[in-house]
Amino acid sequence: MNRRRSGLALAVIGAVAAALAVFPGRVFSEEPPTAGRPWLVVCLASLDQLQNNLDAALFAADRPELADLLAAQLRQWRNLAGIDRKRPLGLVRFWPTTPEGMGEEILFLPATDREELLKTMTFGVVGYARRTADHYVIARPEIPYHVLFRRDVAWLGDRTATLITCSQQAPEWLGMLVAQHDAGVMWDVRQIPAAHRRLAADAWRLAVQPALQQRDGEAAEHHAWRRRCLEPLVEAGPLAIEQTRRILLRVKFDAERSQALLDWHLVAEPQSAWSRRLESWRPARSPWQHLLTVDEARSVGFVTGLPAVGNSSATAAFDGQLAWQVFGELLTERTAILAWSDGPVAQPQTSLADMRHPRVYQQVPVPDVPIALRRWIGGNTQAWRWQEGRITWWAFGPPDLARKRLDAALELVQQPADPARPPAHFTARVPLRLCLDAIPWLDRLWLDEQLAGREDRITITLSPVPEGVHMRWELPTGILRVLGGILAHELSLHADWFLSPQTENSPGP
Secondary structure, eight states: OOOOOOSTHHHHHHHHHIIIIISOOOOOOSSOOOOOOOSEEEEESOHHHHHHHHHHHHHHTTOGGGHHHHHHHHHTTGGGTTBOTTSOEEEEEOOOSSTTSOOOEEEEEEBSOHHHHHHHHTTTTSOEEEOSSSEEEEOOSSSOEEEEEETTEEEEESOHHHHHHHHHHHHHHHHHHTSSSSEEEEEEGGGSOHHHHHHHHHHHHHHHHHHHSOOTTOOHHHHHHHHHHHHHHHHHHHHHHHHEEEEEEEEEEETTTTEEEEEEEEEEOTTSHHHHHHHTBOOBOSGGGGGGOOOSTTOEEEEEEOBOOSSSHHHHTOOOEEEEEEEOSSGGGOEEEEEEESSOOOOOOOOHHHHTSOOOOEEEEOOOOOHHHHHHHOSOOEEEEEEETTEEEEEESOHHHHHHHHHHHHHHHTSOOOTTSOOBSEEEEEEHHHHHHTOTTSOHHHHHHHHTTOOOEEEEEEEEETTEEEEEEEEOHHHHHHHHHHHHHHHHHTHHHHHSOOOTTOOOO
């Protein structure tokens, strides 16, 4: 596909420009001890790949002509002369070494021509000098800006010792982040001081503590049940903050299919309480996986394993799980089916003929719950319970409709489970529009226009990995159209700025 090269490369160049010409120099000695490892690394696979993705988003939004705006501006930035558009680039950030200090920031850019790259970075107006064969210094106000070349990659920062360290660690970052993805972010949580993590954990406890308190007028039994459900989540928060080792976030776009994959990978400290908590969460292995398929508009399917409690031999064999289906668009018409088991789930013994006979449901009162929860159980406060061996089924909604939903769910679980499906802690298929509606600043009428009645669904899978978990979001075509629409809107707002001649002192959009 022959597309013009432009893009968010301007943001990279703009960041360098700000470092050179806008922000005042920080007061460092010439060569203090180098930092250890960065706590944040952001990488792009290449500028070409970034531009392909931006073009694909604009095409998905039916605004391909807006690529010309970026192309016109790019030509005024010397067409990124000296920068290799086919290799990775990115930003590295270190944690401050003193409470009042600022962490170092390092940029790295692949080079095809050193002199041309330096001219591009300095706009041709800021002076620079060569110190050694691979070391240049840009004459930034107050403090010089160092550029160190290693393997045709330019490392830019305040301290040459830190630049050397980064160039040595780079193969590790690039392998994790962009070897098979278009972009990636790594948070090395170990580099954040323990005192800061403890403060964040304390803030979490203070923030969630009110949720455990008994509400005015709440029955004691309901409060005790709600507290038992929430306490594991409340306790897991501080463990996640203090005992997480590393977090990776990576994205890959498929321009031909107009889809994207978002991978999130969390690694806990080995042998920590957080690691053991994650390992106690057993994968869901059952015919309930078929309950994920809900064809009705604005309907959702979930299947998840349940964490074991304790370390006894009894809980070691624990294999409980839960499935949940939510149907309908309007809150007043919404219904839900919930299945819960405290042990392994085998194929149901109930025959289809038996299922057609009327069942005796036990009606269960549903307490008044917040509107956020009612979105997932429906506007009707009636519920019906049915026991099948060690499996308990719950149906929320009007009696006739609830029975219809439950019969349909039981017909699904009669199908054999797919043995090729990899084990997963949690799997869900959620309508894209339902997720976008949760973003308050997105205009609902604008979303209707962008999605044009589409019923795209996001598939979310959370899988076990050694000492951690891996989450994958399979994002449908509609998400690329929405992202393209947002990009097109921003480009349209600043079209005059992009097309006007730019100088060193020109204001940004």
